[in-house]
Amino acid sequence: MKSFKYFFRGNIEHNNFIMFGRMHLFILFLMAIISIFILIRKIENRKIELFIGVILILQQIILYSWYFISDTDLFKEALPLYHCRVAIICIGLGLILNQKYIMKLGSYLGIFGSIAALLFPGLDPFVFPHVTQFSYFIGHLFLLWGSIYLLFVKNIGMTIVDFKNTIIFINVFHIMMAILNKYLGSNYAYISSSPINIGKSLNQIIYTVLVMMIFNLVLFLEYIFINKNIALQKKNKFGDVSLKIKIIE
Template identity: 35%
Template sequence: MKDFLTRTQTAPPPIPFLWYGIMIALVLLSIYGSFKYHSNPRFVKLFKWIQIVQLIALYTWYFGFRIPFANSLPLYHCRLAMFAVVFLPDKWRSKQYFALMGASGAVFALGYPVFDPYDFPHITSFSFLIGHYALLVNSLVYLLNHYDKTLLKKYMIVAYTFILNLFLVAVNQVTGGNYGLLKSPPFVPNAPLWLKYLLVSLILSLALVLFDELFKRRWKKLVPVYQRADT
């Protein structure tokens, strides 16, 4: 238990090919389960509580062990989405924005996992895995149940992303953190800061717009069905 909660950093744990294959299989299973059971209240409540317990455990460790603000603030893209999807009201524009971010971000995070530098098993690695699977399910469930194409325009998604990332750049400058991977993105770690900001913002905006378009097309197919049912 001491090693599980240690604050002594080492290196990110390696991921054997077999375990990486299991991680990807669980991504597909999470997506399948979200589409199949998104209308099941018990399924919806279960994954919300999994997310809540994961966040409580992680932030209890952060604050209990006085982890520096460079790592412990809830300002990573997926971390923001976790809080938003669980706690914000369903009709808020910002919740739909972060649900799109959560769905796309969880897929990318689990497809290209970047663990904290602690030996496995550790609370951060467990939180990373459990948190991102729960985020994927919760985001998809919300979008499947509550997506509304009138809430967000594409230009809003892009504008929100660039504004959010600009804020995170400022936070990184103050704390020394790497929130949003904006200080040291894996694909251009040595580029100038303005180029990192531009590339990360463009890639994230593209992913969000793509996911928004997918759910917009699904919404257009469903609306006539509901309209016919009402008449």
């Protein structure tokens, strides 16, 4: 019981996680090896989809349960308004409910956000072990694997309409977060300051515009890469069919 209470403690301490230390390198190795496995196997399976979806939603439920029982400022810290939280909820619900549109939005935001978050973790100030640390890494790992599965196994794709809608969504979202952060003193979507102390010397408006430009660029590159990948797979598929027909002839 004491161990359970310690795991879910709420008193602020300090973060003792060592970036690129042994534990971090193990997590990155796990991230890479399972990502490669998903890309190589390319098996579409409804049970896998439900498993990933349930894990992501459970991760959010446990995290928000802790927020409610701890002394966390819910409005300043706990609203689901970070990129990865939006992506986790979209992919989780999308996979469980089999809703392609929110799967797309979640995976477009999730693949870039999860990689950045795993490479440069922004953990809450607690000494290991703590619920927020497990939640952080489980959430971002499954977000990455879910995004890879959707984009490169399920091939949900990104049409020009999807691209336009996602660009509109992310820019409106960033503008709203800039306004909300100003009134709450928060840093949702990291639109007010960088989680890895880059750009601290920049003017606030310049920093915000820069973040928005980076996300627009990333989404554009995803659009190009994803469509090239799908086109290549279709070409290979039709090539295999043509080869089989020739053999039969």
